[in-house]
Amino acid sequence: MSFEELEDAGHRFGKVMGKNGARIIIIALTAALMGGSAGIASKGPMLPGFAQATLAAETNAGFQLSAALAGGIRSISVAEGVMTVGLAPNAVAMVARNASTQSAPQVDDNPVPATLFENQKPHLLPAELETARKLGVRPVNVTDTDFLRYVTEGRIKWVVTQEGTLQIVPHTWRRTEISHAVASGGRPVLAAGEADIAVHGVTRIGIEITPQSGHFLYGTSEAVSARALEIGRRAFSQTGIVFPP
Structure with missing residues (x-):
């Protein structure tokens, strides 16, 4: 109800997370540093909330959790209550994203205009759309029930x-x-490809992704x-x- 109550709640939360949260982080990172990265990297995606944790790590902290756990940790040091983790270049996120923005994905901090790929087989589009319609297939996003x-x-x-919208269809139906x-x-795209995704309850885990597309990237x-x-x-x-x- 007031700033004082919020501040008090923050201090109480910090007392718990400051001690136990730090312990968990240190244990996980030390295990990865000491050679346990293979086990952590393979088991991590199976843990509840791993996808959300990965997104939060990249958005808020600027590093890729999956790459860090897969051998991307170079060093760990603690000085004056501050823990510093040295990451390999492949584990550092290329750009911190703003979750509220709906702009097209960018590749670096000084992005250049993205290339638009045209449909290289426009003469096939009417038949392709009709086939999809007859099969009951339509483009969806990840929140759609058909996803x-x-x-x-x-x-x-x-x-x-x-x-900048991600659209998905089945490879084969x-x-x-x-x-x-x-x-x-049939409209131009910023990118296209294929992917395999595993679903475990409410968790969705990326298995493989490629830029393979005969229509747009051939x-x-x-x-x-x-x-x-x-x-x-x-x-x-x-x-x-x-x-x-």
Whole structure:
């Protein structure tokens, strides 16, 4: 009801988390540093809330939890009550994201305009859309009820639209392959690819993600594909789905 009550509650919370929370962090990081990273990296995604913890670590602390637990910790030191963790370059998040922004995913701190990929097979679009309609397939986001149906059936195809929206369709439905163009409605995209996602209760874990797309990325260079893949990773991460490095 007042600032004084809020401050008092904060002090009481800090007394608990300041001691026990620090112990947990030190134990986990020390285990990773001392050679237990393989076990932690494999078991971590199975723990409740791991996806949320990963997203929070990258958004609020600027590092990739999965990469850190998979051998990305170089050193740990404690001085004057401050714990410093040295991370390998691959474990440091490339950019701190603002969860409230809806802008397109960026790749670095000084982003350049992202490349837009056109549908390379526009003549097939009417038939592809009609096939998807007959099969009952439509583009969805990760909060849609059909998302779970798609990922539990197998591999999916994803695109990040020009507006920065992540759209998903199943790779194959009723033995019929669904094109990437269906996911975007034939419109240009910032990135596209395929992915495998595991679902454990309310937790969704990224297994594999690629920038493979014959409709949008066919013939692109390795550097362009890598940039598209990073955009895809970030788009999924913003929804709490994190893929291993």
